[in-house]
Amino acid sequence: MHSFSQDLASLLSVNGLISLITLSVLEIILGIDNIIFISIAVDKLPREQQSKARTIGLLLALVVRTILLFCIGWIAGLKDPFFHVGIYGVSGKALILLGGGIFLLVKTWQEIQEHIHGDEDEIGPKKKNNNTFNAIIMQIIIIDFVFSFDSILAAVGLSGVVLIMVSAVVVSMILMILFSGLVADLSIKTQVLK
Amino acid sequence: MIALCFLLVIGGILVAEALLDSYNSTISEDHHIELNKNYAYIALAFAMMIELFNIKERKIKRAKDFSQDDKEE
Numbered sequence: 197m198h199s200f201s202q203d204l205a206s207l208l209s210v211n212g213l214i215s216l217i218t219l220s221v222l223e224i225i226l227g228i229d230n231i232i233f234i235s236i237a238v239d240k241l242p243r244e245q246q247s248k249a250r251t252i253g254l255l256l257a258l259v260v261r262t263i264l265l266f267c268i269g270w271i272a273g274l275k276d277p278f279f280h281v282g283i284y285g286v287s288g289k290a291l292i293l294l295g296g297g298i299f300l301l302v303k304t305w306q307e308i309q310e311h312i313h314g315d316e317d318e319i320g321p322k323k324k325n326n327n328t329f330n331a332i333i334m335q336i337i338i339i340d341f342v343f344s345f346d347s348i349l350a351a352v353g354l355s356g357v358v359l360i361m362v363s364a365v366v367v368s369m370i371l372m373i374l375f376s377g378l379v380a381d382l383s384i385k386t387q388v389l390k
Numbered sequence: 391m392i393a394l395c396f397l398l399v400i401g402g403i404l405v406a407e408a409l410l411d412s413y414n415s416t417i418s419e420d421h422h423i424e425l426n427k428n429y430a431y432i433a434l435a436f437a438m439m440i441e442l443f444n445i446k447e448r449k450i451k452r453a454k455d456f457s458q459d460d461k462e463e
Contacts, residue, residue: 229400232393277415285415290408297404304397311391342404 203359215360216367223347223368224375230257230343231376233300236307237332237339245329250376253336258369260337261344265361289345296342303335392441396434403430 206212231254238249274292277285347365407425414422 229397233397236393236397275411281412283416284412286412287415290411292408293404293411294408297401297406297408300397300401300404304394304401308391308394308398311394 203357206357207359216364219364220367223364227372233339234336237335249332254373256337257340260340261365264344264348292345
């Protein structure tokens with residue numbers, strides 16, 4: 197493990213800065229799906245709460261990614277099988293990806309059904325109450341964790357220096373918070389996300 | 391709707407990655423199979439391009455309809 201002064205020297209070198217820029221771009225690309233999910237999830241909230249929920253969602257994504265970066269050893273360990281199903285080893289990484297994938301498929305399918313049958317069925321107040329601020333934030337936290345896992349593994353693959361990885365995550369998250377507003381505006385103007 | 395369909399694809403990719411990860415545990419590291427997500431990203435970018443064409447087409451059509459209505463009045 198590098199010490200902080202060694203990490204800082206690595207970050208301020210030419211190679212470190214190139215790594216930082218490359219990793220920031222990579223984090224943004226890997227984070228676009230995260231932004232789309234957050235934009236769709238907060239769309240169910242009243243307009244005045246949407247911006248707040250979007251920013252909280254992305255800040256939570258930043259926190260989750262930073263915590264995971266400091267738990268690199270634990271994440272690396274998740275690649276080892278926890279248990280076996282027949283000859284197939286099931287690792288923690290596989291369980292997280294499988295759980296997140298199924299959650300995303302089910303949630304998205306429900307959203308699509310709601311959009312298709314939205315005009316036919318009356319959306320009563322009971323159904324609307326399910327989309328509270330806290331429930332939406334909870335959904336965002338779950339999906340943040342799944343998407344963070346992927347992006348952290350990419351960061352570890354590209355740069356082993358924790359300070360560069362954390363800086364790249366912070367830079368990309370700041371850009372994503374700004375970009376998230378643009379995605380929402382695009383959604384309102386063109387209805388492309390709906 | 392297109393973004394929801396994107397999320398379906400991404401969900402499918404996550405499930406496929408989990409299954410591949412389990413499959414890779416049965417074979418040596420040299421023979422590990424990696425999921426090439428580029429194919430999916432190219433398909434998503436192509437779908438997005440078509441959607442943008444549709445948005446542009448609808449916009450032009452709407453502008454034409456408005457100008458025709460104005461002429462009739």
